[in-house]
Amino acid sequence: MSASAGSEQILHENTLYAEPVFHVGQFPITNSIISSWIVVLLVLVLAWSLRGKIKSVPRGLQNGLEMVFETFFGIFDSITGSRKRTLQFSPFVMAFFFFVLLNNWLGLFPGFGSIGQIVVEDGHKLFIPYLRGATADLNTTLALATIAVVVSHIAGVIAIGWWKYLNRFLNFKVLWEIPQKVIKEPTILLINPIKFFVGIIEIISELAKVASLSFRLFGNIFAGEVLLASMSAILAFGLPLPFMFLEVIVGLIQAIIFAILVLIYLHIATAAEEH
Amino acid sequence: MESLVSIFHIDGKLFLAQLINFAIIFFVLYKFAFKPIAKIMQERTTTIEKSLDDAKAVAKKLAETGLEQTRVLNEAKKDALAIVEKANQAAEVNKQKLIEKTKLEVAAIMAGEKVKIAQEKEESLKEMKQEIAGLVILAVGKVIKEKMTDDKDKKLIAEIISR
Known part of the structure; x- marks a missing residue:
């Protein structure tokens, strides 16, 4: 590396988009999709560890999951008004919750946004992290929001008939x-x-639902990453800690909000209402 | 819209990949976590409800049994009292009968004795009269030194005594 290149500043910015780390054919493997694959792997491993261990007397992971389920059933009941509908919707809604929550929290782990490679682009040296919280990428949140709204429409058609x-x-x-x-x-x-x-x-308003769901989640998580990066830039030791706690809470709250909004959309779509 | 896509690097392939990721998460969670756990939770709720109902039923039965027990006990006590009362009455009647009988016997015995005593008294009186008569005859004989005929004698004595 030449002296002139060494003195050049390495651009270390938080981009609005997820950068591709490498390409497989035409498919860009971005840092956010890698971390969402980690989440998928994590869920697969946890599900595998649960296999055949679901007992009447709960233990370990099952205990925790039951607590989460029970809490959500209570919240969902207050929205749907009946345990039957709650049980119908909850697998779908809780999948959103867990996927969003794990992605939010995974993005806070050390190494996310900090370990990466340096790529030369237009004569500038760009730092590209290997990992990025998947929910800090609009592709992910848009995909989630689209599924939620589309499924709510399908559920609506099934529940009250396509003509109505x-x-x-x-x-x-x-x-x-x-x-x-x-x-x-x-x-x-x-x-x-x-x-x-x-x-x-x-x-x-249906289109707005997609936009509001996706941008709310993306905005919150991306803002959190920027906030943490800024705080680390000011003083890397100690200062980001309270913000880290804040982001842990934000990650949980955003996951809950996302899940509950999905449930509300489902509920509104399937309710046989008359204006 | 164009700028939105370029600013956020929205890519159909990535979008699809995330859709698939979510689908995997949904199916895995549903199949391995949600479905079995929800089922178990439901079963547990049913079991607990049933146990509570059973416990209630048992408690009710116990209370009923207790009442029944007291009832039976009370009845038995009443019966026992009645039996004792009856026995007492029978005993009383028997006693009375016995006393009556004894009284009659005693009366009979006493009546027999009285007659006997009266007879004895009469006999002894008769004897005494005869002895006295003999003595009087002797004494009178000695006094008047003269023997009278038996008939006269006897008549005289009888007159003296009956006087």
Whole structure:
């Protein structure tokens, strides 16, 4: 390495996106997908360790999981209003919880964002970490939010039928009502077009759901990483500790919020409501 | 939208990879953790509820048995009292009968004795009368130094005594 290159500053910035560490063919292996694979592996190992050990008298991991489940069942019951619906939705909702939680917390481990390689790009030396919290990558959160919203629509169609469900968004029923009832109550001429537009607004709100779910999680976790990096830059010893605790709590809270929002979307989509 | 994709490096392949990751997590958690644990928890709830119900039933039964026991005991006591009472009464009757009988016997004996005594008294009186008569005859004979005929004598004595 030449003297001029050695004196050059290594760019050490927190990017909004996850950097590819290497490519497999056309597929970019980013640092965030590596860490999400670690999470998948972790879950697989834990599930493997649970295999055949689920007993009536709980022990170890089963005990902890039961406590988590029981707590969530209580919260979910207050949202769904019935234990039956809670049990229907919880496997899906808790998968979100565990996936998001493990990714959030894994991103706080030492080595994340700090161990990496130096790549020369446009004449600059860029530091690319090998690992990055998976939820600090919009690809992950967008994927999660899309699954959540899509599944909530599928559940809605299954629960109340496709025609009824379609009428929530493209309300043909109210349009059809206009010629039928217009003589009896002329005000319908004014009200039903409004109802139809409300349905169209619902479509936009569904898109907003995806955006709000994905950006909330991404924003919180990414901001946490930036915050920790900044604090470490000021003073690496001791100073980031309180913020680390804060991020642990934020990671948990964001996971809970994500899971509960998914449950609420599912609940609203499957509820046979009448406005 | 274009800028969104370029700023955040949204990549269809990565997106898909994360979808698959989530799907794996969901299936693994559902199959190996959620389903068996929820089932076990449900079973445990049922078992505990059943045990509590059983315990309640047992307690109720115990209380019922206790009541039954007291009832039977009370009945037995009552019966025993009745039996004792009856026995007492029978004994009383027997006693009375015995006393009556004894009284009658005693009366009979006493009546027999009285008759005997009266007879004895009469006999002794008769004897005494005869002896006295003999003595009087002797004495009178001695006094009047003269023997009277038996008939006269006797008549005279009888007159004297009965006087």
